[in-house]
Amino acid sequence: MAIITKSYEPTFWDRLYFPALIKGLMVTLRYFFKRKVTIQYPDEKYVPPDGYRGLHRLNKYPDGRIRCVACEMCSAACPADCIYIVPGPAPWEGGKERYPVKFDIDLLKCIFCGFCEMACPEEAIELTEIYDFSAYSREDLLIDREGLLEVYELTKNQNYYSRTDKSKKPAT
Amino acid sequence: MDFLGFIIILVKVLVVFAATMLTVLILIYAERRVSAFMQGRLGPNRVGPKGILQPIADGIKFLMKEEFIPAGVDKPIFILAPAILLIPALMTFAVIPFGSSITILGREIALQVADVNVGILYILALTSIGVYGIVLAGWSSNSKYSLLGGLRSSAQLISYELAMGLAVVSIILLSGSLKLNDIIADQQGYFLSWNVFKQPLAFVIFLVAVYAETNRLPFDLSEAEQELVGGYHTEYSSMKFAMFFMAEYANMITAAALTVTLFFGGWDFPLINETMLGNWGTALSVLAFILKMGFFLFLFIWVRWTFPRFRYDQLMKLGWKVMLPTALFNIFVTAGYLTIKSVV
Numbered sequence: 001m002a003i004i005t006k007s008y009e010p011t012f013w014d015r016l017y018f019p020a021l022i023k024g025l026m027v028t029l030r031y032f033f034k035r036k037v038t039i040q041y042p043d044e045k046y047v048p049p050d051g052y053r054g055l056h057r058l059n060k061y062p063d064g065r066i067r068c069v070a071c072e073m074c075s076a077a078c079p080a081d082c083i084y085i086v087p088g089p090a091p092w093e094g095g096k097e098r099y100p101v102k103f104d105i106d107l108l109k110c111i112f113c114g115f116c117e118m119a120c121p122e123e124a125i126e127l128t129e130i131y132d133f134s135a136y137s138r139e140d141l142l143i144d145r146e147g148l149l150e151v152y153e154l155t156k157n158q159n160y161y162s163r164t165d166k167s168k169k170p171a172t
Numbered sequence: 173m174d175f176l177g178f179i180i181i182l183v184k185v186l187v188v189f190a191a192t193m194l195t196v197l198i199l200i201y202a203e204r205r206v207s208a209f210m211q212g213r214l215g216p217n218r219v220g221p222k223g224i225l226q227p228i229a230d231g232i233k234f235l236m237k238e239e240f241i242p243a244g245v246d247k248p249i250f251i252l253a254p255a256i257l258l259i260p261a262l263m264t265f266a267v268i269p270f271g272s273s274i275t276i277l278g279r280e281i282a283l284q285v286a287d288v289n290v291g292i293l294y295i296l297a298l299t300s301i302g303v304y305g306i307v308l309a310g311w312s313s314n315s316k317y318s319l320l321g322g323l324r325s326s327a328q329l330i331s332y333e334l335a336m337g338l339a340v341v342s343i344i345l346l347s348g349s350l351k352l353n354d355i356i357a358d359q360q361g362y363f364l365s366w367n368v369f370k371q372p373l374a375f376v377i378f379l380v381a382v383y384a385e386t387n388r389l390p391f392d393l394s395e396a397e398q399e400l401v402g403g404y405h406t407e408y409s410s411m412k413f414a415m416f417f418m419a420e421y422a423n424m425i426t427a428a429a430l431t432v433t434l435f436f437g438g439w440d441f442p443l444i445n446e447t448m449l450g451n452w453g454t455a456l457s458v459l460a461f462i463l464k465m466g467f468f469l470f471l472f473i474w475v476r477w478t479f480p481r482f483r484y485d486q487l488m489k490l491g492w493k494v495m496l497p498t499a500l501f502n503i504f505v506t507a508g509y510l511t512i513k514s515v516v
Contacts, residue, residue, distance in 0.1 A: 018376075021479070028210045028478045038214040 047162040048129045053112045055130040056105055056143070057151035059123060065092055066149070067124035070100040077119035082109035096122075103145040108138060128155045176279075184285050185266075192265055195469075196421040200227040203421075203473050210477045234414040242314070242407050249312035254408070254415035257305025260298040261422035267291040268429045269353055271439045271458035274451055283439075283458065284353070291352040292340055295430060296333075299385055302423065303329045306387070306394055306404045309416070313407040321403030324484060325394035328384050331491030332391075336381035338499035339374040342506045343367055343434050356438035367435045373502045375435045377495050382431060384487070386423040388472055390479040391487060398481075428468035429461075436464050 013019060039046050048054065059067045070087030086102035116125050128151060135141050143151075154160060201216070201224060208215025217223040241250065268291075271283035288294050303325055310322020344350060346367065347358040359366050368375045384391040395403035405416045432438060439457035482490070 024478045025474060028474060031212060032206070032209045032474075034212060036209070036214050037212045040214070 045132070045161045047159065048131060052129045052131070053114045053127040055107075055128050055133050055151055056110075056116070056148055057126050057128050057155060058103060058145065058148035059126060059152055059156075060149065061095075065090075065095060066099050066145075067122045068100050068103065068120075069096045069098045069122055069124070070103075071098070071121065073119040073121060074116035074125050077115040078110075079113060079115060080109045080111045082106040083116060100145060103148060105143050105148070107133070107141040107143055128160065130155070130160050180279075180281055181285070184281075184283075188265055188270075188285050189262065192262060192422060192425055193418075195425050196418050197227040197231075199421045199424065199469060200230060200417075202469070203476075206470070206473045207477050210474075231414070234411055234417075237410040239410040239412070244314040245407065246312035246314070249308050250407075251412070253305050253309035253312060254412045254419070255305075256308060257302050258415045258419040258422065260302040260305075261419045261426060264295050264298045264426040265422075265429065267294050267352055268426070268433055269356060269438060270429070270461050272454050274454045282353075283454065287351070287353060290350045292344065292350045292355075292434075295426070296337060296340070299423070299426070300329070300333060302419070305419070309408070310394070310404040313404070315407050317401045317406045318404050321394040321396065321400050321406070324396075325387065325404065327484070328387075328391060328393055328487060328491075331488050332381045332384040332495075335377055335491060335495035335499045336385060338496070338503055339378040339381065340434065342371055342374045342499075342503050345503070345506050345510060346370060352433055352438070355434060356440065359437040360440055362442075366437045366440070371435070371502070371506070373498060377499050377502070378434065379431065380490075380495065382427045383472075383475065384491070386427050386472075387420065388424065389476040390482050392481060393484060393487060396481065424469060424472050425465070428465045428472065431468050432461065432464040 061067060070085050072085050072087070075081070075083035075085055082105055084102065084104040084106075085100050087098050088101035090097055090099040112127065114127055117123075117127055125148075130151065133141075204226065205215040205223070215223065216226040219225040219229045241247065266285040267288045269282065269284035269287075273280045273282045275281070306325040307322040310318040310320070310325065313319070343355060347355045349355065349358075355367075383389075387394050392403075395405070397403070400406070405413055408416060439461040441456050441460040
């Protein structure tokens with residue numbers, strides 16, 4: 001086995017140190033004038049990129065019916081077992097016959113993997129870009145059906161953080 | 173001394189003291205902001221416009237904190253140590269001229285608290301006393317980290333004070349006086365008559381030694397928060413810690429002022445004769461002094477966030493094997509030049 005050794009004899013110029021020191025000072029000075037990376041969080045919010053997996057939502061049809069048919073594919077796909085669904089007969093005439101009576105997601109259990117949205121045959125459950133949801137109790141982080149529908153209302157037309165129109169973006 | 177003279181001295185003392193403390197506050201703010209900027213952050217910007225009131229908030233926080241004296245400390249020395257460090261740091265500024273003389277009501281007032289004829293000796297003596305504060309704080313704390321910090325500080329002192337003193341000696345050789353006013357007068361005139369250009373080697377040695385003297389990075393071995401928790405002030409809290417903190421900044425101010433006085437012509441504004449312009453010239457000279465000092469204070473912070481800390485043995489090696497011989501060589505050359513000049 002060959003051992004590669006690299007030896008470096010410092011020249012007199014190197015041993016003076018001052019050229020290197022000045023070079024170092026210039027690096028920090030450059031950073032002094034550079035644009036700062038800080039996002040001053042509550043005042044300005046980080047806008048996540050497309051495809052970010054944040055808080056869930058339950059989609060609706062334009063006429064207001066819930067897309068979900070309570071097939072429980074999502075809860076079966078969920079690796080963290082955080083989706084609890086109680087199916088029931090849909091209250092509205094026509095269209096789908098089943099709908100979720102109860103649709104709870106335990107956000108503390110959820111790992112935000114996005115398997116639920118992939119498993120969903122109706123494109124009913126989706127992950128939004130919302131990342132700053134926090135609460136003072138465990139109960140508050142158990143989001144129910146109404147809560148998920150509310151998230152849909154918040155995010156259906158525009159990006160929650162940048163307030164840009166979502167409809168202009170190509171559907172993925 | 174007449175009564176008016178007494179009042180003038182009193183006013184000067186108050187002005188210098190207030191200015192030093194104000195600069196300490198500005199420095200605390202500047203240090204946090206500049207360090208943040210150099211790391212791509214914003215730093216404190218919430219308290220007051222642009223965060224300018226942050227040092228006051230810090231001060232209030234220090235005052236409100238619990239004053240805790242650990243068991244097993246040598247109490248009298250433990251309490252005395254911060255004062256030993258802070259008082260000389262504030263006293264040093266007394267001999268530094270921060271402007272040419274001002275004329276009010278036909279009376280000429282020198283902008284300097286005390287014109288001591290051994291000004292440089294006074295400064296060197298006082299800065300050496302300051303180190304005792306660190307050593308005693310480390311020793312009296314009865315903590316291994318503090319002790320190591322104090323020990324390192326004393327080792328640092330002996331390896332740097334010599335080189336620093338010798339660098340100053342070459343300046344004294346040029347001016348032929350220990351009085352700071354004479355040293356400034358010696359540098360008056362053209363830009364190139366400043367001592368940096370006459371004594372570049374002494375300037376470099378002095379600058380490096382001053383960083384060791386003020387316990388600033390890259391020579392903050394006595395503090396070394398990564399290895400020694402907090403170094404000599406590990407066991408201190410509340411206002412006593414704040415006193416160490418203030419002393420560090422006060423030392424920086426004096427060090428910057430001394431560097432300006434010895435090597436950058438003091439209050440000399442390049443290419444302008446201040447004494448000809450009356451009181452406007454004085455204002456100009458004070459401005460020049462503040463600007464020069466500000467640059468060196470910025471350099472202190474700038475260097476802190478650029479260079480890593482020296483190892484213990486590297487510091488000793490640099491002090492004894494590089495700086496001391498270079499300083500001696502510099503004195504030899506300067507003295508030789510002066511001798512030849514006086515003979516020829």
